[in-house]
Amino acid sequence: MSGEEEQGTEKQNADHSDEGIFGKAWRYVRGFFSTMDTAHRDNAVELTEFEARELENVFVLILMGSFMGLPSPPSSLSVELLPHLEHELQVLNRRAERSSDALAEVSSLLDID
Amino acid sequence: MKSIFFTGKGGVGKSTLASAAAWQLAQRGNKVLAVSLDPAHNLGDIFGKELNYKKKKLAHNLWLQEANLDRAAQEYLKQNTELLTQVYSYTRAFNLDMYFKVLRHSPGVEEYASLLILEEAFRNKDGMDYIVFDTPPTGLTLRILALPNISVTWIDRLRRIRRDILKKRHTVYNISGQKDGPETVLPYTEEEDPVMQKLNEMFKRYVSLYAQLSKKDSNYIAVVFNPDYLSLRESQRIIDGLNDLELPLRAGFNNKYTSELSPQADEVEQELFEGKDNVVVNRVPLQEYRREGAYEMDHDVVTPILEGVSNSG
Numbered sequence: 001m002s003g004e005e006e007q008g009t010e011k012q013n014a015d016h017s018d019e020g021i022f023g024k025a026w027r028y029v030r031g032f033f034s035t036m037d038t039a040h041r042d043n044a045v046e047l048t049e050f051e052a053r054e055l056e057n058v059f060v061l062i063l064m065g066s067f068m069g070l071p072s073p074p075s076s077l078s079v080e081l082l083p084h085l086e087h088e089l090q091v092l093n094r095r096a097e098r099s100s101d102a103l104a105e106v107s108s109l110l111d112i113d
Numbered sequence: 114m115k116s117i118f119f120t121g122k123g124g125v126g127k128s129t130l131a132s133a134a135a136w137q138l139a140q141r142g143n144k145v146l147a148v149s150l151d152p153a154h155n156l157g158d159i160f161g162k163e164l165n166y167k168k169k170k171l172a173h174n175l176w177l178q179e180a181n182l183d184r185a186a187q188e189y190l191k192q193n194t195e196l197l198t199q200v201y202s203y204t205r206a207f208n209l210d211m212y213f214k215v216l217r218h219s220p221g222v223e224e225y226a227s228l229l230i231l232e233e234a235f236r237n238k239d240g241m242d243y244i245v246f247d248t249p250p251t252g253l254t255l256r257i258l259a260l261p262n263i264s265v266t267w268i269d270r271l272r273r274i275r276r277d278i279l280k281k282r283h284t285v286y287n288i289s290g291q292k293d294g295p296e297t298v299l300p301y302t303e304e305e306d307p308v309m310q311k312l313n314e315m316f317k318r319y320v321s322l323y324a325q326l327s328k329k330d331s332n333y334i335a336v337v338f339n340p341d342y343l344s345l346r347e348s349q350r351i352i353d354g355l356n357d358l359e360l361p362l363r364a365g366f367n368n369k370y371t372s373e374l375s376p377q378a379d380e381v382e383q384e385l386f387e388g389k390d391n392v393v394v395n396r397v398p399l400q401e402y403r404r405e406g407a408y409e410m411d412h413d414v415v416t417p418i419l420e421g422v423s424n425s426g
Contacts, residue, residue, distance in 0.1 A: 052281035073267035076225040083200040084307040
């Protein structure tokens with residue numbers, strides 16, 4: 001969204017090079033609020049995104065439990081779903097890389113410095 | 114289409130009774146397919162014919178097939194590996210190709226292969242009237258019959274998690290909207306999510322398979338036993354297993370019965386079927402030794418199953 005915004009602003013710049021001082025001010029105010037809006041939206045979904053990632057991680061862990069000795073569903077389920085799990089496997093891999101520092105992830109999520 | 118399963122301990126005469134039933138049904142003018150699910154096949158020996166995984170016509174109205182579990186498992190895995198390599202170009206990075214090689218020997222694949230064969234038979238493309246199954250040893254049979262149920266439970270759980278994931282993705286999409294750049298929008302509706310679609314499809318398949326197996330009036334499960342203690346104990350396990358799976362037991366065949374064994378037979382039957390009035394009990398007399406044509410038995414094994422008539426106390 002922010003990229004589109006910037007492009008739009010540039011276009012406006014070009015089109016409205018002869019706009020008055022009020023027009024300019026209005027544009028800046030709008031830009032300011034839209035950036036703020038995006039930032040707030042991103043903030044708002046951060047936790048939900050984290051939750052979704054965790055669930056995806058759990059989903060694939062359950063499905064591929066046999067990789068690490070968890071009780072796993074009938075192999076046929078894992079086998080047939082495997083081709084569609086690219087995203088989830090990436091999440092799992094990333095999660096595994098960061099697993100040694102889980103505290104840092106949680107504290108950054110909760111804005112603790 | 115109706116199906117009949119013959120289960121029991123090894124050596125009690127499952128295959129013989131299954132072939133006799135198939136033969137007698139065919140003689141009565143039904144189109145019959147006899148399928149052996151036992152990896153150690155006997156069906157071909159009984160009918161004196163080399164069989165394989167393809168249906169072979171033996172006589173008018175009678176087809177035989179010996180399921181090849183190994184082949185079915187390998188074919189199934191091959192299909193999925195191909196799909197996998199189409200989707201991921203970097204399977205090696207995940208070591209998934211190794212995973213697949215090992216998977217062939219992992220627990221559950223054999224059962225699943227049998228299930229595929231069952232499904233294929235139930236689809237009944239050739240319009241059979243009856244399909245008679247000769248089953249593998251007790252443990253494997255029970256695991257095969259349990260698989261649809263277990264899978265449904267697992268899929269149900271997985272679907273719940275998946276639904277949560279999609280809900281969260283939807284929330285994220287609703288709030289932050291479409292983003293540019295390398296980030297693509299993950300599917301957030303059930304219709305768009307391939308994983309959910311696949312889960313739903315599998316759910317449907319297993320539910321219908323289980324429905325077919327548990328239908329009282331079109332699937333008959335018979336347990337074969339001999340009047341001795343060991344087959345009594347194993348038959349009990351089968352009956353308990355079927356009970357746990359809520360699959361209906363139709364008949365018990367007390368095979369290799371002779372009049373000298375009468376007290377024993379009474380005892381075994383009583384222990385197995387006490388309080389189970391809906392189960393048909395049928396005594397099959399010990400047959401003469403013959404090398405060929407064991408399926409041409411004088412004893413009628415079909416009527417007890419179809420019409421529910423017992424011939425013993």
